[in-house]
Amino acid sequence: MTRQLTIGIHLSAASDTNSIGPAIDEQIAFVQRAEAAKLDFVFKADYLVAHPALMAKTKTTVNLDPSLLFATLARETTHIGLVTTISTSFNPPYVIARQLQSLNWISNGRIGWNVVTSIDGAKNFGEDAMLPSQQRYEKAKECTDVVHQLWHSYPYEAMKAKGDMEKIQASVKPIHYEGKYFKVEGPLSVPMHPAGDIPLFQAGASDVGRQFAATVSNAIFAATPTMEAGIALRKDLRQRAQALGRSADAIRVLPGLYFFIGDTYDEAWQMYYEAHAHLTVERKLQSLQAVIGKDFSDLGLTDTITIDMLPEITDAIRSKTHATLLRDYVANYQPTLEQLLWRPEVIGSAHLVAIGTPKQIVNQIKTFYDNGALDGFIGVPGNNASLTQFYEQVIPLLVESGLFRQKYNGSTLREHLQL
Structure with a gap:
């Protein structure tokens, strides 16, 4: 059986309203709409610096801490995955492990972690400058290793030994970790959720970023605006994964799909220019x-x-x-x-741009998929009209073609990703 597309959507400022503020109700409605379409997950980026241009662009959503926001959204949904962003450059592994495992319990196994090393923000955390790229990824690898050890330091099975101190002590153990960047005693104070390890996402596309992704990630957010770039990246990641003893299918390549969808091709292009x-x-x-x-x-x-x-x-x-x-x-x-x-x-974030009618968008997605340029995508709606077309036209066409699910087959993010 051919594996279906993995489809997420960016919790973005695709809103025609002029409201000022966090607009929590709008974001709840946004995620519930994505869940109704049976998407795999909603993703939110994070920014640790107040960039004026970004602030002007996202005035309707405000840059709330994604993990805190997803704690709210988790209680308003039941199935869709929630992929939060946390930097390994500035957050201690214990804090990351505890936050993510807490969110996994709140969401009942639907959390994913977008692992970022950050490209700025050092001065907001008491540091004079960012570490060089190589060192940031070295630190990220150590951080993710520690986080995994902490998750497994308090296994779910230990909860069954409630009241039996001897059994609890035999299964909940310190990790005694001491490395180049971190020193952590453990164990974690939150038990592992029975859903299993939290899926990891990553977006680095440099050589060191690809190697990191091939080592730890389940999916990579790809900057592949052309089919050639997508094919090359996916082939490279699959080869790296195999060289590390992982399956070639262990990593999903998910480019951002920046879409403008109209009833006609000309209408879609007009949306793009506007x-x-x-x-x-x-x-x-x-x-x-x-x-x-x-x-x-x-x-x-x-x-x-x-x-x-x-x-x-x-x-x-x-x-x-x-x-x-x-x-x-x-x-x-x-x-x-x-x-x-x-x-x-230049004008965006190197997303794969899709402009056209619903059928043209589906044909573009299918062509990229058939040629091995992607395993799915993260939708980035250009405006509300395009988002409506995406849900009402594009997703049903993908379901009809057999490339996407008609209903959820599980309730956790790991199940959605078929891990």
Whole structure:
């Protein structure tokens, strides 16, 4: 039997309202709607720095702590997975392990952990600068190892020995961990949920990020705006997983699918342009400079950009993943400056962009899936109209094609992911 698509959705600011504040009721309705469509999970990113541009973009949702938010959403839902984001760079393993296991009990086994190393925020945690990428991932690996040890330090079976101190002491044991970054005694004060290990998600696409993902992750949030990028990433991750003794199917590659869906192709494109109408050429040039490390404001919009015009990628670049994707695009297509400025790596987050009618969106998803470019995706709705089309048209078409479930076959995130 062919494994079906894994589909999540980003708890984003896809709202046409002008309300100011956390809008909790809207977010509850958002997640309940996703659950009604039988999606695998809802995902929420997290930001540890108050970026002005992000604050302006997400004014209707406010950047609430995702783990605290999901504690509320867990009580308003029954089946859908809830994937929270927690940084290993600034949070002690004991706190992470306790929070996640608590959420797993609150949600009855529906929590997932998006493991991030963060690219900024050090000064908000008493540190002068971020560790280099290699060290951040080294610390993340140690942190996830400790978290797993803590989860297993208080097994679910120990709860059956209630009142029997001798049996409890025999099964609930300290971990006595001492490593390069952490020193943790244990055991954890929260027992393991019977659903089993909490699924891990990760988004790093650099070489060290891929190796980390291949080692610990069940799914990777992929920055793959083209089929070629998706095929290459998925093939590489599967090979790395096998080299580490894991199954090639152990990791799901889930690109962000930034979608605009209309009754006609032209209507969908109009939605896309309207969504980015606020981005002036000057602002897009600034964004391009931040991604690639070079100012192109002296060029005309019709000027051709070639690979020799781009600087080498250095540690000064904010995101090596986005910079690499742009370099590959330029090398393959020699775009005009205007075409480059409309790239998702410049105006968005290097998501896979899907623009068209419901049938066209489904065909695009199916083509990527059939060619081994993805195992599923995380929906990022461009606006409310597209979100409605997604639920009312796209999901039913995917169900009809056999690529997605008609009903939940379990109640935990591990069951949804077929782990």
